[in-house]
Amino acid sequence: MFKRQQPIPDDYVLMDEKERDERIRAIKANMGSKLVILGHHYQRDEVIRYADYRGDSLKLAQLAAQEKEAEYIVFCGVHFMGETADMLTSSEQRVILPDLGAGCPMADMAELEDVEACWQHLMAKYSETFVPVTYVNSSAEVKAFCGRNGGMTCTSSNAPKIFKQLLDDGKRILFLPDEHLGRNTGLQWGLRDQDILLWNRENSDEVELPKEAPQLILWDGYCPVHLRFKPEQVDEVRKKYPGIKVIVHPECSHDVVAKADLSGSTDFIIRQVSEARAGSIWAIGTELNLVQRLAQQNPDKRIISLNEGSCLCTMMGRISQPHLLWALDNLNQGKVVNQITVDEKITADAIKALDRMLELSK
Missing domain, CATH: 3.40.50.10800 (NadA-like)
Incomplete structure (x- = not known):
């Protein structure tokens, strides 16, 4: 907290x-x-x-x-x-x-005690191999949990590569703490809605685990900033600015990502917009300070926030x-x-998770 x-x-x-x-x-x-x-x-x-x-x-x-x-x-x-x-x-x-x-509200949505309880449920129910994968936007304790249990961390940049490798190897994934990055990445690699289960962290006793293990279990955490972007905003900017390109962060909900032209990490967004042709128009679905900075640094383009209200990370x-x-x-x-x-034992376990990520994302 x-x-x-x-x-x-x-x-x-x-x-x-x-x-x-x-x-x-x-x-x-x-x-x-x-x-x-x-x-x-x-x-x-x-x-x-x-x-x-x-x-x-x-x-x-x-x-x-x-x-x-x-x-x-x-x-x-x-x-x-x-x-x-x-x-x-x-x-x-x-x-x-x-x-x-x-x-970070998202990181605080995955508390170690709740994550361990979820893991115990999965281990008791299924014989299939689950791999815990945590977004780097998580506490050191949760990273250490993944390290202790054969899992790893990921970033928004390398999540697709890590998911693909694990799924190709026949592994099943517990992904936390961001439901939306996990869902967007899983769907990108051909998973269907029925292959994905959402874990309700506040009512875990009410989660009904199916007989057959899902390929992807998502923790129900989220980024409050990126959830302020809505699919209707994509429709609105397209009407207002014909020819506009819409690029969003994969922490946005899937219905926003599906309507956007591009989605990717912060570095991906910066690169795409900075290298775009002069005169192009962009609506960006991420934190407002970065959007405004990109607009200042690229005066030859028109750059706006997808949500023209306030989308600041408070x-x-x-x-x-x-x-x-x-x-x-x-x-x-x-x-x-x-x-x-950070405690030395937590650090040692968390480093295992970070090292596995780096090895798998080479």
């Missing part, structure tokens, strides 16, 4: 933005290679401008692990991302989250310029705040 963030001193909030900017840049210059700042694509501009690296959660954690001189990794993202960075970096490096309240938005300065100020004074640490 979300951690509790104590209020930061009022001085950081009341300070003029220009002064905050100058102080952040001065601290970065003073700390040099001892400090690395990571910025997730969904971060607001007032924060990501200071990032040494931008990317998705796993890519950023891997980049942090390569920064051997960095004593402090300040992760402008959410809690599970900080956990992954802590697991992949050395014991001498410290991972800091500027606001401990920056969590949890990611908790990392503000004042919180970043507060964390950096403390580090500059030799005080470590908001350090993210």
